[in-house]
Amino acid sequence: MQYRIGIDLGGTAIKAGIVDETYQVICSHQQPTVEGFELVVADMAETARIAAEKAGLRLDDFPSVGVGSPSCINPYTGLLVFSNNTNWRNMPLKQELEKYIPVPVFIENDANCAVVGEMLAGAAKGYRHVLMLTLGTGVGGGLIINGRLFSGGDGMGAELGHTPLVACGEPCTCGISGCLEAYASVTALIRQTEKAMSDNPESRMHAHAVAHGGVSGRTAFDCAREGDAVAKRVVDQYCTYLAAGIGGFINVFRPEIVLLGGGLSGAGDTLLEPVRKKVEQFVFAHDIIGAPPIERAALGNAAGTIGAAYLGDI
Numbered sequence: 001m002q003y004r005i006g007i008d009l010g011g012t013a014i015k016a017g018i019v020d021e022t023y024q025v026i027c028s029h030q031q032p033t034v035e036g037f038e039l040v041v042a043d044m045a046e047t048a049r050i051a052a053e054k055a056g057l058r059l060d061d062f063p064s065v066g067v068g069s070p071s072c073i074n075p076y077t078g079l080l081v082f083s084n085n086t087n088w089r090n091m092p093l094k095q096e097l098e099k100y101i102p103v104p105v106f107i108e109n110d111a112n113c114a115v116v117g118e119m120l121a122g123a124a125k126g127y128r129h130v131l132m133l134t135l136g137t138g139v140g141g142g143l144i145i146n147g148r149l150f151s152g153g154d155g156m157g158a159e160l161g162h163t164p165l166v167a168c169g170e171p172c173t174c175g176i177s178g179c180l181e182a183y184a185s186v187t188a189l190i191r192q193t194e195k196a197m198s199d200n201p202e203s204r205m206h207a208h209a210v211a212h213g214g215v216s217g218r219t220a221f222d223c224a225r226e227g228d229a230v231a232k233r234v235v236d237q238y239c240t241y242l243a244a245g246i247g248g249f250i251n252v253f254r255p256e257i258v259l260l261g262g263g264l265s266g267a268g269d270t271l272l273e274p275v276r277k278k279v280e281q282f283v284f285a286h287d288i289i290g291a292p293p294i295e296r297a298a299l300g301n302a303a304g305t306i307g308a309a310y311l312g313d314i
Helices: 037-054 093-097 110-121 186-199 205-211 218-225 229-253 263-267 269-282 302-309
Strands: 004-009 013-019 025-032 065-069 072-074 079-082 089-091 105-109 130-135 139-145 257-261 294-296
Touching (some): 004 037, 004 110, 004 302, 013 302, 025 037, 065 093, 065 110, 065 302, 072 105, 093 105, 105 110, 110 130, 110 139, 110 257, 110 302, 130 229, 139 229, 186 205, 186 218, 218 229, 218 269, 229 257, 229 269, 257 269
Parallel strands (some): 004 065, 065 105, 130 257
Antiparallel strands (some): 072 079, 079 089, 130 139
């Protein structure tokens, strides 16, 4: 059996997983992310080496090593062009890693790795045209077209979270105003929840926040399920923003399936059902040609590891 290895470079931890031919992560290793590019690169290689040893393998037993990072990545040049977490710019991630790792290294944005993983082994298995959004602190996006990962002409395409949604709207962390991320991320949902709570002191969301250590992405969804009218309005508005963004992507790409991942996807049908219904109003000729199914991603954090491990094949 041939094994693959995928590395997830996160803001708080570096994780490496060994993936078998059935796309199962058979063992893994992780360690905290330190400061400094050179130290991080050395730690990535070390994390991968230890994960390989746990499987009784060496790094040169693998055909390649794949890396996913929440950064602006150019997979063609091997550069980490920009990382919001560290403020790294144009760092030669591939080239530096290959000083430690004796096989080819492939690098990609973490959301791109996740959609590859879901296509290979998750909720999009069997599909060749897939669009995925990850709903977390930001909104990540990944796109598969005809079975191949789409990265654009310079390798940095499919930044779906930074598609303009509202002209001159809420400021986004990227410096643009009105991005989908500024309305459909967990960060945005928390802001929307806090505004509704401030305007409605009678809402049960106040008690929920006290009981759960503060306002989170779950606050409005949990209270909406319990019947709180204010929370229902927050959820309804949030789902409208998300559906509008998804509808626009469907009109452009016409994927066979749309996946929602990230922490907020854990809301399940409380999120999925209203989004499915609302998407129809944003999809061109929906009454004639329909819209693709919208489903929850299946693999969780493993999607990025699996996708990264198979970057050399996709």
